[in-house]
Amino acid sequence: MSDSQTVSTAVANLYNTYPFPPEPLLDAPPPGYNWRWNWLAAHNFCTGLKPKKQDIRILDAGCGTGVGTEYLVHLNPQASVVGIDLSAGALAVAKERCQRSGANRVEFHHLSLYDVEQLPGEFDLINCVGVLHHLPDPIRGIQALAKKLAPGGLMHIFVYGELGRWEIQLMQKAIALLQGDKKGDYRDGVQVGRKLFSSLPEKNRIVKREKELWSLENHKDECFADMYVHPQEIDYNIETLFALIDASELEFIGFSNPGFWQLERLLAKAPDLIERAKGLSDRQRYRLIELLDPEVTHYEFFLGRLPQIKVDWSEDKLLLQAIPELNPCIEGFPSQCIFNYEYQIINLSDTELEFLQKCDGNSPVAEILATVQISLEQVKTLLKQQLIILTPG
Known part of the structure; x- marks a missing residue:
């Protein structure tokens, strides 16, 4: 048995002994949401656009006991979902979990990430959370997944960070x-x-x-x-993380917690140092941030396969013609106090609430502005907060 097979067997044995994650099984859809698993919200975050189709194929690569898989099914009602995992014990729990909650658009396969090419076709969204860092060869793993990503597709990844661990x-x-x-x-x-x-x-x-x-x-x-007591773990820093990303030959779209990666968050009292940092590359700036704030327990980010279409809505004419609708990952609406896609509290003004209530996916921004006393700059703020998703008019 090769070293890689030995490690894979040890990892499977761990999760057969302790199926993970150990979330309870429910006889109803799981509560809340994770916007990263919602195709509309994730696509909007990555491109600034509502996706053209919702009847997509999703792969949950290393699904464990199916906690994420269950969300992927319920949050994407037109999608077909495939879950793969190395642990037969975890897969048995995943199957029962999804069966009990009515997540019936899913199929499971007892399969290593390395062997993902055995699955037919390509996937529009690949979710790989907490898996690559447990592989003996993460580069081989991410390259195998990259080959299954459809053109214009997105990959959501979560791996451990060494500084915070x-x-x-x-x-x-x-x-x-x-x-x-x-x-x-x-x-x-x-x-x-x-x-x-x-x-x-x-x-x-x-x-x-x-x-x-x-x-x-x-x-x-x-x-x-x-x-x-995990038998295999590789923790990353910014330099080793981007070596992994580069090996995938996919486009790095961005971290899913961009607020953390703003240098102004740490050096607001030193504008001269922020000015100096403008001479650094994006990756050097990320490295500087984690060195100054070594609380990074993990990295969560999106990769994409070209062609990736991104829209800049700063041009007023383009924005006025766009058709807005609510981000599906909002709780408490309609109310002036809501939770946004990141579960942060947002307090809306009367006019902002009135505007959002008219974002039904049918009327362009210009038409709504004719009936609501709100400025285009306020609309841009709502857009920046990702409360609305736009389709070009």
Whole structure:
């Protein structure tokens, strides 16, 4: 057995022992939304446009127990969804999860990411969350997925960041040392890790970090095992992340949390340093930000296959002709206080609310402005907040 096969077998054994994620099974669609899994919202974020079609094919690559898969089905009512995973135990849970909640436009395959070419056809949206960093060869994995992405398609990826996971790495190594010959016995690893956390001093750096960020979810053994006794993990920094992205030969569209990657967030008191940073490349600027704010536990971002059409709505004439509709990932509407696509609170004025209520996907912006006392600049603000999605008129 090759080293790669050995690692893959070990990873499958972990998730057969502790199927992940351990979210409860429901007899109804899951609550809320993750906009990154909604084709309309994600396409709008990446291109500034409503997609031309919604009857798309979606691949959930490394679907685990189907938590994301279930959302992908329910959030995209015209899509057909395929889920693949290395763990037969996790797949069994995924099938039951989707069956119980009525997510019936999905098929599952017991398949490695490396073997994704065995699936027929291409996919408009590929979701790969928390998987590539557990592969023995992530570059081979992302290249295999890239070959299945349709022209104009989007890939949503989540991988770990090394700077924000430093204490996790230390605990992983400590548990492995204490396990010795028992490494690979994941139940023993969880017991060792639990005992370490309960025995270390309260002010210990690793203990403090666990309490600050992870303890609420890690009371479940499945989560604890995934974090601390995983047999394979590669954590990234900006430099190694973009080496992975470049290997895919896809276009980097952007991080799904762009606010974090604004240098002004950190250096507002030093405009001269911000000016200096303008001489840096985008990647150098990203690296500077994570060095100054090393809380990056993960990177979440979109890649795309050309041709990618992007629209700049700054031209007034173009915007006036566009046909707006509400972003589907909004909660609390119609109300002046809503949650936007990122679950941030937005307080709307009377006129903004009136404008949004008329964004029905039929009337152009100019026609709505004739009946609502709102400026075009205010419309641009709503657009920037991603409360509306536009179709060119």
